[in-house]
Amino acid sequence: VERKAVTPSGSQPPHISPEVPGRLQHAPNFTEEEGGSKAGEPLAAWGEDSEPSLHAAYPLLIPPYQAWSQHPLPDPRNEPLHKIADRLVEIIEVENPVILHRVCHLYAGAASIKRIRNKLRTIFLRAAGIALKSGRIEAEERDGDKKLGLETVVRIVGSQPVVLRKRGPRTFEEIPSSEIAEAMQSLVKTHPSDDEEALYRRTLDFYDLKRLTSNVRNALARIVLEIRREPSEGQGRDNQSLGVRNIPKLSE
Numbered sequence: 001v002e003r004k005a006v007t008p009s010g011s012q013p014p015h016i017s018p019e020v021p022g023r024l025q026h027a028p029n030f031t032e033e034e035g036g037s038k039a040g041e042p043l044a045a046w047g048e049d050s051e052p053s054l055h056a057a058y059p060l061l062i063p064p065y066q067a068w069s070q071h072p073l074p075d076p077r078n079e080p081l082h083k084i085a086d087r088l089v090e091i092i093e094v095e096n097p098v099i100l101h102r103v104c105h106l107y108a109g110a111a112s113i114k115r116i117r118n119k120l121r122t123i124f125l126r127a128a129g130i131a132l133k134s135g136r137i138e139a140e141e142r143d144g145d146k147k148l149g150l151e152t153v154v155r156i157v158g159s160q161p162v163v164l165r166k167r168g169p170r171t172f173e174e175i176p177s178s179e180i181a182e183a184m185q186s187l188v189k190t191h192p193s194d195d196e197e198a199l200y201r202r203t204l205d206f207y208d209l210k211r212l213t214s215n216v217r218n219a220l221a222r223i224v225l226e227i228r229r230e231p232s233e234g235q236g237r238d239n240q241s242l243g244v245r246n247i248p249k250l251s252e
Contacts, residue, residue: 065168084127
């Protein structure tokens with residue numbers, strides 16, 4: 001018996017790009033919490049001709065995020081600093097490069113601690129300092145600041161300083177800005193005609209996020225500003241950084 005495919009009433013088959021066979025076109029349904037727009041309201045700027053995200057274009061090149069497998073840990077407030085340092089390194093080894101506050105929150109969660117207060121924050125920073133001085137981890141410097149803080153990006157010594165990955169279980173705030181910058185530069189290379197607004201939204205699409213809140217917008221704007229400030233030569237950046245510099249800015 002010959003069977004025919006049935007298309008649900010009112011639906012349209014996916015739009016296939018004639019330029020790149022097999023790549024489905026899609027229009028992300030982002031929402032915004034600014035101005036008069038409402039959450040859940042689709043953005044008219046994205047139409048049926050929107051190009052696929054970086055995930056769709058390069059599915060095999062974007063590795064998944066390797067998350068630490070949580071297991072019960074003793075309360076760090078009752079542990080010696082060198083043991084706390086060992087456990088911090090254990091988490092960093094799996095997830096690096098990673099923001100230190102994510103490492104500490106994972107540790108605290110494994111010890112059934114819901115909030116990191118001042119005393120525990122100090123303990124974690126002292127233990128991370130021990131791991132840093134022992135040469136097991138290194139920290140990313142921001143604007144010449146060598147002080148170790150919860151916002152510091154840390155990694156195992158000798159590992160890659162920036163690794164472009166899928167978001168995984170991370171929140172937007174837990175993604176290193178250097179990694180977001182790398183994603184932005186890749187997106188600019190594949191979508192050179194995008195303006196700054198489109199770049200923000202493609203970046204959210206890349207990380208499977210949908211809400212362009214004011215905090216997220218401000219963070220992305222700061223990252224773009226930092227990229228524009230970087231010299232095109234002499235600091236390890238290639239010509240992709242020029243693409244970010246030359247994207248049209250948002251109207252004032």
